[in-house]
Structure formats: structure tokens, C-alpha cells
Amino acid sequence: MALDLSMPILVVDDYQTMVRIIRNLLKQLGFEDVDDASDGTAALSKLKQKKYGLVISDWNMEPMTGYELLRHVRADEGLRTTPFIMVTAESKTENVIAAKKAGVNNYIVKPFNAATLKTKIEAVCGA
Amino acid sequence: MPANAAKTARAARERDPISDVRLITRELAEVAEYIAHVKREIGALRANELYRERIPSAHDELGSIVKATASATHTIMAAAEEILCSQEDTFETYRAQVEARVMTIFEACSFQDITGQRITRVVDALGQLEKRLSRFAAAVNARDSETGPVDPEDALRQARKDILLLHGPQDEAAAIAQDDIDALFG
Numbered sequence: 001m002a003l004d005l006s007m008p009i010l011v012v013d014d015y016q017t018m019v020r021i022i023r024n025l026l027k028q029l030g031f032e033d034v035d036d037a038s039d040g041t042a043a044l045s046k047l048k049q050k051k052y053g054l055v056i057s058d059w060n061m062e063p064m065t066g067y068e069l070l071r072h073v074r075a076d077e078g079l080r081t082t083p084f085i086m087v088t089a090e091s092k093t094e095n096v097i098a099a100k101k102a103g104v105n106n107y108i109v110k111p112f113n114a115a116t117l118k119t120k121i122e123a124v125c126g127a
Numbered sequence: 128m129p130a131n132a133a134k135t136a137r138a139a140r141e142r143d144p145i146s147d148v149r150l151i152t153r154e155l156a157e158v159a160e161y162i163a164h165v166k167r168e169i170g171a172l173r174a175n176e177l178y179r180e181r182i183p184s185a186h187d188e189l190g191s192i193v194k195a196t197a198s199a200t201h202t203i204m205a206a207a208e209e210i211l212c213s214q215e216d217t218f219e220t221y222r223a224q225v226e227a228r229v230m231t232i233f234e235a236c237s238f239q240d241i242t243g244q245r246i247t248r249v250v251d252a253l254g255q256l257e258k259r260l261s262r263f264a265a266a267v268n269a270r271d272s273e274t275g276p277v278d279p280e281d282a283l284r285q286a287r288k289d290i291l292l293l294h295g296p297q298d299e300a301a302a303i304a305q306d307d308i309d310a311l312f313g
Contacts, residue, residue: 017200024208065291091302092294096311107308110296116305123312 003125005030007053012036012043012069013087014061018110022056022087025114029121040064044072047079054125059088059095067099074103083124087112168266172259185252188245195245199238206231 009031011022019036026034035050037043039061047055055073057066064072066086073079086099087108096107105124108116206228215221263269287293296302 017197017204020204024204024211028211060293060295065293067291089296090292090294091297092292093303093307095292095294096303096308098292100311106312109302109305109308112305 003030003122004053006033007031007125008033008035008050009054009056010035010037010043010046010052012038012040012055012057012061012066014038014058018058022117025117028114029118040066040069040072043069047073047082052082054121055082055084056087057084059086059090059099067095067102070099070102070104085120085124087117165267168263171266172263177256177259181252181255185249188249192242192245192249195238195242199235202235203232206235 009026011019011026011034013019013022013036023034023036035046035052037046040057041064043055043057044064046052055069057069059066066088070084070086073082073084080103083105084103085106085108086104087110088095089110091109099107106120108120210225210228213221213224215224
């Protein structure tokens with residue numbers, strides 16, 4: 001199955017530079033419908049207004065972290081199946097295990113490259 | 128001191144109140160000398176200089192570094208985005224545009240020289256702080272209290288970090304590699 005390039009993607013990161021990097025990488029991969037949010041609370045609000053095909057989230061944000069966002073998403077009946085990739089500098093094994101237990105679909109440690117992001121999106125979105 | 132000798136000394140003191148006074152005087156002199164020593168060491172810390180000058184200066188330097196790196200990153204990314212989105216029709220105009228943006232990127236990279244100098248000053252301030260604190264700790268034989276006063280804000284921050292697993296970037300040796308993460312996800 002080919003990647004659906006028209007699917008809306010939500011990028012959640014409190015660093016505008018990182019949002020911009022991920023947006024550009026997604027654009028290079030052919031995705032055009034990309035929104036962003038600066039923390040878990042803002043992301044949750046956007047997720048309730050629009051159906052996203054993928055969430056790409058940082059971990060360390062204020063006031064709601066990416067880990068909390070993931071748990072909210074997985075606990076919400078309407079959102080629980082939304083693919084979720086964590087892109088973070090949190091590189092301790094316990095973080096990866098906690099995220100996996102909470103239902104993350106894939107985990108990328110920063111810094112990363114376009115090829116890694118593409119591979120993970122393909123793995124998660126079933127290309 | 129053997130038990131008999133102690134007993135004899137005690138008995139002697141009981142007999143001679145002047146020796147008690149001499150003993151107390153000697154002990155008070157030792158306490159006074161220790162207090163003077165600690166005061167000298169506190170003075171050597173030059174705490175006022177640290178908190179009025181060195182630490183605020185390091186704080187400002189770090190703030191400037193954050194601003195300079197953010198500004199340079201913005202400039203570099205804007206130039207790269209202009210290249211990616213170029214609508215130039217001919218090779219010559221496209222090449223001219225790319226060359227101009229590449230020059231912008233080179234110029235923006237000059238931030239590294241300035242931030243390098245600022246980082247050196249912060250490292251120097253931290254070095255001074257470490258040197259003075261370690262000298263002070265050794266001089267007064269300081270032991271860390273486990274029941275001392277706790278900054279409530281710091282305690283809250285720490286509790287949040289622990290609960291939400293906010294460890295931040297790790298040293299290469301402690302960090303899990305992407306390949307190992309991939310193995311966990313099968």
C-alpha cells in the first residue's frame with residue numbers, strides 16, 4: 001500500500017526550528033497537509049477538531065509533554081487508533097519502553113535524518 | 128587515654144578549679160580559631176562577586192548564545208527554503224539565486240566564532256565557581272546534609288521530571304541507539 005500523501009499530519013514540538021525542520025522534511029516527502037502545535041494541550045485541542053492520519057510529537061514540552069499527550073490520545077475513544085511517532089532527544093531506554101507501553105507506534109531519537117523519518121512513517125502508516 | 132590516667136586527671140581537676148578554667152579557655156580559643164578560619168574561607172569564596180558578577184554574566188552570555196544560534200538557524204533555514212522553493216526559469220538565474228543564498232548561509236555561520244568566545248567565558252565562570260566551592264568544602268570539611276532546606280520550586284520541578292521521565296539528551300555512552308530502538312519495535 002502506497003503512502004497517502006494527502007493525509008493530514010500534526011507535528012507537536014515547542015521548538016519552532018524543529019517544527020520547521022520536520023515540516024520541510026515532510027514537504028520533501030510529498031506531504032502537504034501539515035499542521036503544528038507547541039505542546040500536548042494545544043495538540044489535543046487540534047486533534048479534537050480535525051482527523052489526523054499521523055501525529056509526530058516531541059517528548060519534553062510544557063505544560064503537557066508528548067508522553068502525556070500519547071496517553072491522552074490512547075485513552076480517547078475517538079483518537080486511540082491515530083498513528084503516533086515520538087521524535088525526541090529523550091534517549092534513555094526507560095523512555096522508549098514507557099512510550100512503547102503507552103502505545104507509541106515508533107520512536108525516533110534526535111538528531112535524525114529524512115531517511116529515518118521516511119522509514120518510520122512508512123512503517124507506521126503501512127506503505 | 129588509659130582509664131587510670133583519665134581518672135587521675137579528673138581527680139586533679141576536681142581538686143584544682145583553675146585547671147578547669149585553663150581547659151575551657153583553651154577550648155574556647157580553639158573554637159575561636161576555627162570560626163576565624165571558616166570566616167577566612169567564606170571570604171575566599173568571594174560569594175558576592177560570584178552572585179553579583181560572574182553568575183549573572185554567565186547567565187547573560189548563555190542567553191546571548193541561545194539568541195545567536197536561533198537567529199543563525201533562522202537565517203540558514205530561510206536561505207535553504209528559498210533554494211528549495213526557487214521558481215527561477217533559467218539555469219543562470221537559478222545559479223545566481225543559489226550562490227546568493229549560499230553566501231547568506233556562510234555569513235550566518237559566523238555566529239559560531241562569537242558563541243565560541245561566549246561559551247569560553249561561561250566555562251571560565253563555572254571553573255571559578257567549582258574551584259572556590261571545592262576549596263571551601265575541603266577547608267571546612269563540609270558534609271552534605273540530607274535533611275537541609277529544600278527549594279519547593281526545585282522539588283516540584285524534580286518530581287515532574289521523575290514522573291514524566293524528562294531526562295533530556297544523554298551522553299553517547301548512556302543513550303540508546305536508533306538501531307536498538309528499532310529492534311524493540313520489531
